[in-house]
Amino acid sequence: MSDKAKPIVKARAISGFPEYTPEIRRAELRWIDTIRTVFERHGYVNIETPSVEEVETLAAKGGDVDKEIYGLQRLNAEGEDKGARLALHFDLTVPTARYVAQHFNELTFPFKRYQIQRVWRGERPQEGRFREFLQCDVDVIDQDGISHDFDAEIALIAMQALNAIGAGPIRFMLNNRKILIGFYEGLGIGNAADVIRVVDKIDKLPVTEIERILVEENGLSADTAKACLALAQIRSTDNSFAAEARKLGVENALFEEGLAELETVMDRLNAANKGECVVEANLAIxxxxxxxxxxxxxxxxxxxxxxxxxxxxxxxxxxxxxYIKRDLPGVGISIGLTRLFAKLVKEGVITGERASPTDVLIARFPENDVLELDALANQLRDRGVNVEVYHEAAKLKNQFRYAERKDIPYLWFAGDPHEVKDLGAGEQAHADPASWLPDRLKD
Amino acid sequence: MSDKAKPIVKARAISGFPEYTPEIRRAELRWIDTIRTVFERHGYVNIETPSVEEVETLAAKGGDVDKEIYGLQRLNAEGEDKGARLALHFDLTVPTARYVAQHFNELTFPFKRYQIQRVWRGERPQEGRFREFLQCDVDVIDQDGISHDFDAEIALIAMQALNAIGAGPIRFMLNNRKILIGFYEGLGIGNAADVIRVVDKIDKLPVTEIERILVEENGLSADTAKACLALAQIRSTDNSFAAEARKLGVENALFEEGLAELETVMDRLNAANKGECVVEANLAIxxxxxxxxxxxxxxxxxxxxxxxxxxxxxxxxxxxxxYIKRDLPGVGISIGLTRLFAKLVKEGVITGERASPTDVLIARFPENDVLELDALANQLRDRGVNVEVYHEAAKLKNQFRYAERKDIPYLWFAGDPHEVKDLGAGEQAHADPASWLPDRLKD
Known part of the structure; x- marks a missing residue:
């Protein structure tokens, strides 16, 4: 039965497809659980969609993404595959749109859903860009109109999730497109979208260069260009952004509406913020x-x-x-879990957890009855303890070494009385199988 | 911004790719959580591998599966894709083999891992066969040799997982290949593998027909064929299978070894079984x-x-x-979660859970301060309560209807004092935000 005679295929990582050791994966799993818990705390329900959609469905989003899509083709397919052409989804928004249309009559609106799934893009891998990555999306979708309350709710959920995973200090920036559009309207700028695209480079190009482009290429007056840049440079962690923006002297109803909406959101975020997120109104976003x-x-x-x-x-x-003959407005946010997690792994901020979930290893010696050890283990498991029974009667030294290598915190000696050794503290004491708990499970 | 002018793409299910409403998905998620918890209770650690492997890696398994493999091809790829050809994995065993080889020096052996991931097969969909489905694998892998203790441990884990999800009565059948090989050896049968393949049809063909094939096509004597069939018809939920098998009069060391191994496993399973699984030694498997x-x-x-x-x-x-120049023996089992779950959904056994995880809806009226409602909601969330704040100040009737449609069990009225209405019981009472819990979270 040995495969030694077989040619050895080299086991190697595939660029752009992250994979972790168990220690790191446990940390990732804890993040996923934490994010999911926060989403559910706000009453959002999980959905999952298939990994594939019909190519036609994915293409309905628009043309510029299709080069990044991975199509599926059965290897050794005889002739053409019949039926729909399938491709891996490249985000969770398109599948959700298809899902909502397909299950429209089975859903309650406003429909609050979260989705934590892998997505695929056939891009060239580089720092922060993966070919397979995990997205955590939370959206609320309604019919025809949707309450502005959700502008704050979705931001609150994301902020709480980012705080809860403990990824370190994160700048959570907000803006409102009405502020931009209204301001530009108020300045008499016709091609607002073009101007926004230029101003959006404010973190990448010098301000003077952006000003030059706005004047020379977008045909703005120098004063108008300066006003656009002044707006884009406004940042505040409180609501002072609004007064600063109003100082620029533009009067426009949409602009005011946007400022008021953003103020409400900022108030609610700042009131609820308990963590390392810095909430910032940033009028360049x-x-x-x-x-x-x-x-x-x-x-x-x-x-x-x-x-x-x-x-x-x-x-x-x-x-x-x-995919449906009515408007489905919504508010949503996507946490790029792989992008965030992989960066912190690379930087050595995340070093992983213990290599195993085991709380206690039950030692095993020739005199032990395995049925009794099983019963003991199951008694502990019923209370939420993660237990291994050592897989053979062996020398204590070997069992110690196994526990040590797997970072198992306790070693249990079955007997009358039972004893448990805390391998960290080095202390050994009597233990009652009916009540003993590891530190992890104590209040 | 309306997409109404766009051509409508029909939203429809793709055959072989299951997708559920939120109610059903919540039930599936509970299953996944339960299985994962049981795996961890036994000290097994989670790993995840990418959805793809190099085609060369998948092909290393052998030739007969490659027609079922989905290869990846970037849509609109310009010319040939450079680099390795990628394909979706069709099981979790091959990825695990590659993972263990690749991370060999980072793992502790015996390596106990579980893996809950989607796998893909380009087969024709039919009842019980999907193109995308979720597998829950638990394996222990060691170097060079591996303790027989794990024969029982892996069975125990699977049995406990199947009992814990509550899928209803399941027949958990066991055999040992040494019983078959040793028995056939003892009967002087040379082509044991061929004979086993025929006898394996015992649940599909009449016994007389199998006997005819064994005699006419496999060249067994009538007595030998009868003995093979007699062995294959042995079933017991206790250890009586061993005595029955020995009665057939075959003497062979491997046969006895297999019987003894299976007796130990059966003992441990039966001692630990607390659920609807029927544990059965079945010498046809x-x-x-x-x-x-x-x-x-x-x-x-x-x-x-x-x-x-x-x-x-x-x-x-x-x-x-x-993929590595040494033997990696192991014991493992795979629960076909999608196959099992989808069947029970189809049969109406699983009807789903509430459409939302929300425990309590905080009602909202014009006199409420949203910051105070947020603070109240977060206070409850910190204790594990899933809370929605209604998304606008609205008539009580509308808020009631929303709670009813989403099956939310409690409605909270903020005030001094606060009051909570139990929508099921119809009772309303004072509630303290610092201590109130829904029934779900009470001990």
Whole structure:
């Protein structure tokens, strides 16, 4: 039965497809559990969609993404595959849109869902870009109209999730597209979208260069260009952004509406913030111009300011490619879990957890009855303790070494009385199988 | 921003790719959590591997599966993709083999891992066969040799997981390949593998027909054929199988070794069984002939005896296509979660849970301060309560209806004092935000 005669295929990592040791995976799993818990604390329900959609469905989003899509083709397919062409989804928004349309009559609106799934993009891998990665999306979708209350709710959920995973200081930035559009309208700028695209480079190009482009290429007057740049440079962790923006002297109803909406969101975030997130109104943030219509969110790691966005979202007037003859507006946000997690692993911030979930190893010697050890183990397991029974009667030394290598905190000696050794503290004491708990499970 | 002008793409299910409403998905998620918890209770650690492997890696398993493999091809790839050809994994065994080889020096042996992931097969969908499905694998892998203790441990874990999810009565069947091989050796049968393949049809063909094939096509004597069939018809939920098998008069050391191994496993399973699983020694069970070398497991739904195997595994001498110049023996089992779950959904056994995880809806009226409602909600959330704050100040009637449609059990009225209405019981009472808990969270 040995495979030694077989040619050896080299086992190696595939670029862009992250994989971790058990220690690191346990840390990732804890993050996923934490995020999921926060989403459920706010009453959002989990859905999952298949990993694939029909190519036609994915293409309904628009043309510029299709080069990144992985299509599926059966190896050794005889002739053409019949039926729909399938491809791996490249985000969770398109599958959700298809899901909502398909299950429309089975859902209650406003439909609050979260989705934690892998997505795939056939891009060239580079720092922060993966070919397979985990996204954590939380969205609320309603019919025809949707309460502005959700502008704050979605931001609150994301902020609490980011705080709860303990990824370190994160700048959680907010803006409102109405502020930008209204301000530009008030300045008499016709091609607002073009101007926003230029101003959006404010973190990448010098201000003078952006000003030059606005004047020379977008045809703005010098004063107008200066006003646009002044707005884009406003940042505040409280509501002073609004007064600063108003000082620029533009009068426009949409602009005022946007400021008021953002003030409410900032108030609610700041009141609830208990963690390392820095909440910042940032009037440069634009996000997807054709999609978002109100509040927009964008979060970055403060310690790695050059690193790409790790969380983004906003309010949209209609779920992308909605497949249904009515508007489905919503507010949503996506945490790029792989992007965030992989960076902190790479930087050595996340070093992993114990290599095993085991709380206690039950030692095994020739005199032990395995049925009794099983019963003991199951008695402990019923109270939530993770237990291994050593897999053979062996020398104490070997069992110690096994516990040590797997970082198992306790070693149990069955007997009358039972004894448990705390391997960290080095102390051994009597233990009652009916009540003993490891530190992890004590209140 | 409306997409109404866009062509409507029909939202529809893709055959072989299961997708559920939130109610059903919540039930599935509970199963996954339960299985994962049982695996961890036994000290097994989670790993995840990418969804893809290099085609070369998958092909190392052997030739007969490659037609079922989905290869990946970037849509609109310009010319040939450079680099390795990638394909979706079709099971979790091959990825685990590659993982163990790749991370060999980072793992502690015996390496106890579980893996709960989707796998893909480009087969024609039919009842019990999906193109994308979730497998829950638990394996222990060691170097060079592996303790027989794990024959029972892996069976125990699977049995406890199947009992814990509450899938109803399941027949958990066990055999040992040594019993078969030794028995056939003892009868002087040279082509044991061929004979086993024929006898394996005992549940599909009449016994007389199998006997005819054994005599006419496999060249056994009538007595030998009868002995093989007699062995294959032995079933017992206790250890009486061994005496019955010995009565057939075959003397062989391997046969006795197999009987003794299976007796130990049966003892441990029966001692620990607390649930609806029926543990059965079944001397017809053969499983993968080229792979398993000792104990083999196979489980089926008792209420749907025609339905395919929902869980299977056994002991192997070397992890398939091990990619490394030493033997990696192991014992493992795989629960076909999608196959099992989808069947019970289809049969109406699983009808789903509440459409939302929300325990309590905080009502909202014009006089409420949203910051105070947020603080109240977060105070409850900190104790594990799932809370929604209604998304606008609205008529009580509308808020009631929302809670009713989402099956939310409690409605909270903020005030001094606070009051909570139990919507099921219809009772309303004072509630303290510092201590109130829904029934779900009470001990």
């Amino acid at each position: 634009a996000r997807g111009l054709d999609y978002y219509t109100g509040v927009v969110y964008e979060a970055r790691l403060i310690d790695y300011p050059e690193y790409s966005t790790i969380c983004a979202g906003g309010r949209y007037a209609n779920l992308v490619g909605a | 053969a499983r993968g002939l080229d792979y398993y070398t000792g104990v083999v497991y196979e489980a089926r739904l008792i209420d749907y005896p025609e339905y395919s195997t929902i869980c299977a595994g056994g002991r192997y001498a070397n992890l398939v296509g091990a």
